[in-house]
Amino acid sequence: MIIAIRNRLTHGYLGIDNDTLWSIFRMSYQSCCRY
Known part of the structure; x- marks a missing residue:
């Protein structure tokens, strides 16, 4: 999904x-910053 948005x-x-x-x-962002 992220790749589709970037495209x-x-x-x-x-x-x-x-x-x-x-x-x-x-x-x-939230899932990235949890760790």
Whole structure:
């Protein structure tokens, strides 16, 4: 899923939902910082 988001951002695909992007970032950040 992260790779798909990166591809969308890099290649400028339309239809990026900012709320979805932010929630993915928060989940990734929280799981990364637990350890």
